[in-house]
Amino acid sequence: MRLCLISLDVAPVRSSGLAVYAERLAERLVAGGHEVTMVAARRPGTLPRTVTAGMVVERVAIGRSDWIGYGWHAARHVAQQHARQPFDFVHFLDVHFAWAYRGPFVASLLQSFHQRLTADNGQPYASSVANRAFRRVYYTTAMHLLERPTLYRARALVSLSEATRQEFVTHYGLSERAIALTPESVDTDYFAPQPVARVEPLRQQLGLQGCRVLLYVGFSNPRKGLEYLVAGLDALPDDVRLVIVGQWDAAYRQKVIEAAGGAWNRVVEVGSVPDALMPVYYALADLVVLPSLLEGFGLPALEALACGTPLVATRAGSLPEVIGPCGLLVSPRDTPALVEAISSLLADPTRRAALSVAARARACSHFSAERAYESIMNVYNASGG
Structure with a gap:
């Protein structure tokens, strides 16, 4: 054709x-x-x-x-x-x-x-x-x-x-x-769990040694709900950092900074990332967090699944369909619920490991x-x- x-x-x-x-x-x-x-x-x-x-x-x-x-x-x-x-x-x-x-x-x-x-x-x-x-x-x-x-x-x-x-x-x-x-x-050969030898240099480059990492990926504009995530950073343990990958809507970035207040120093902005490094970023993360108000599909959620990274996300649009049982879902705009879901998974490595296996299997079988x-x-x- x-x-x-x-x-x-x-x-x-x-x-x-x-x-x-x-x-x-x-x-x-x-x-x-x-x-x-x-x-x-x-x-x-x-x-x-x-x-x-x-x-x-x-x-x-x-x-x-x-x-x-x-x-x-x-x-x-x-x-x-x-x-x-x-x-x-x-x-x-x-x-x-x-x-x-x-x-x-x-x-x-x-x-x-x-x-x-x-x-x-x-x-x-x-x-x-x-x-x-x-x-x-x-x-x-x-x-x-x-x-x-x-x-x-x-x-x-x-x-x-x-x-x-x-x-x-x-x-x-x-x-x-x-x-x-x-x-x-999703290409499950490309987006896949990564060896420690690839992840540790990135962790050092970003100054995240000894930190637990939340990862957000996407073009950050007002439908992404990031203000509701950063508003809860102070309620999370001191060793938790949020890594933001992607470009910004400039006016929205200022709104998110204001919502974070003093917790903005726990945010690491890396901007656009080469395709070759994206699987390493997913592997770096303990959790991928998507606090969206609206999603038509949510490619970062699918890529996270393929890399075996558990998710915390909102019940916005298609995200529940993509993620299935491989993460925790909360209502949009609900900062306390985001904090509770993130905290519960960070405190339970056994559950995170089980979700990781399920995530990878879901990506391979469904997508x-x-x-x-x-x-x-x-x-x-x-x-x-």
């Missing part, structure tokens, strides 16, 4: 987990013998066209309005390419990018604008009062003018989780049969590349081009 995938970003630029989802799907499709063209936004330092990992990457302008402008430019580019040499399938990896496209397409469902409007106790998640007011207007407008019409034009819709599928069934009037479930996968490939190919074949 000749396939076109549309993602806002793809390596070397990753502004969210969507880029990783795009890359992994493309890798599976290329390995399956398909011809893949990836369309992404042209960011500073990137070229208009490259060939990498067996696929063509074509980058288009993004404009000042981020995904809205990108959707316009991507739609024009894909239509022009399709007219020259038709694609068998055009797959927008977030349905919101497809708003301006008028040809047949498949689209992935990640998070709805309804969820974004209500994720923080019935309010939009935000970095400030003013930001909350802006997001309320922005999300409401986008939901009615762009999101809903685009959903009903799609030839096929796919969801990475049952929670996301039910969100669109409940609040957008779609039928369950209209949304295929296509779970993500294989073969299963993920088969599920998306079933969607393409059923959609009829």
